[in-house]
Amino acid sequence: MIGDIAQILISEKEIAEKVAELGRKISSDYQGKNLLMISVLKGSVVFMADLMRAISIKARVDFMNVSSYGSAQKTSGVVKIVKDLDIPLEGYDVLIVEDILDSGLTLSYLKGILLERNPRSVRIATLLDKPERRRVDITPDYVCFSVPDEFVVGYGLDFDETYRNLPFIGVLKPEIYENT
Ligand code: IMP
Numbered sequence: 799m800i801g802d803i804a805q806i807l808i809s810e811k812e813i814a815e816k817v818a819e820l821g822r823k824i825s826s827d828y829q830g831k832n833l834l835m836i837s838v839l840k841g842s843v844v845f846m847a848d849l850m851r852a853i854s855i856k857a858r859v860d861f862m863n864v865s866s867y868g869s870a871q872k873t874s875g876v877v878k879i880v881k882d883l884d885i886p887l888e889g890y891d892v893l894i895v896e897d898i899l900d901s902g903l904t905l906s907y908l909k910g911i912l913l914e915r916n917p918r919s920v921r922i923a924t925l926l927d928k929p930e931r932r933r934v935d936i937t938p939d940y941v942c943f944s945v946p947d948e949f950v951v952g953y954g955l956d957f958d959e960t961y962r963n964l965p966f967i968g969v970l971k972p973e974i975y976e977n978t
């Protein structure tokens with residue numbers, strides 16, 4: 799697996815430091831609030847697992863899985879809920895935990911769905927942000943790293959469902975894409 803990586807973009811140590819810092823910031827911002835962290839499967843599970851342990855206030859966690867309605871509509875960002883939340887959102891300060899904000903289409907649609915459920919607030923925490931790729935007007939409230947417009951894997955992010963278990967964020971060798 800490691801032989802498929804051309805370059806390490808963000809090391810384990812850099813990730814750990816940033817996640818710890820973000821955990822402290824969220825703990826302070828959500829003091830006295832009713833924090834519910836929602837992880838969007840599967841890309842954000844590694845980030846979620848580390849971030850939740852860096853938070854020192856009471857928090858609940860839940861998971862959602864969404865899938866695009868097929869390639870034609872993928873560009874519209876319309877998503878189907880494959881796994882929904884277990885609880886209603888009234889009274890919660892929702893924090894969506896994402897792996898990467900790219901075009902922003904998925905997250906903007908998802909944020910809309912969650913807002914309709916009348917939570918107290920909805921914010922977005924993303925591990926990575928690719929601002930150059932944005933197609934809708936959505937800004938994350940918390941970002942660990944801004945990355946250039948390159949396809950990255952590891953720390954939860956996949957290429958063809960693999961490489962999620964790499965402990966760092968890396969760039970694949972071009973031949974890996976070319977062979978599929
Ligand atoms: P978007 O913001 O709606 O375009 O979709 C973002 C989703 O696309 C992320 O949650 C990832 O699953 C996937 N994605 C976008 N860029 C990358 C990347 O560089 N590596 C791996 N997955 C990516």
Ligand code: MG
Nearest residue numbers: 839840841897
């Ligand atoms: Mg994802």
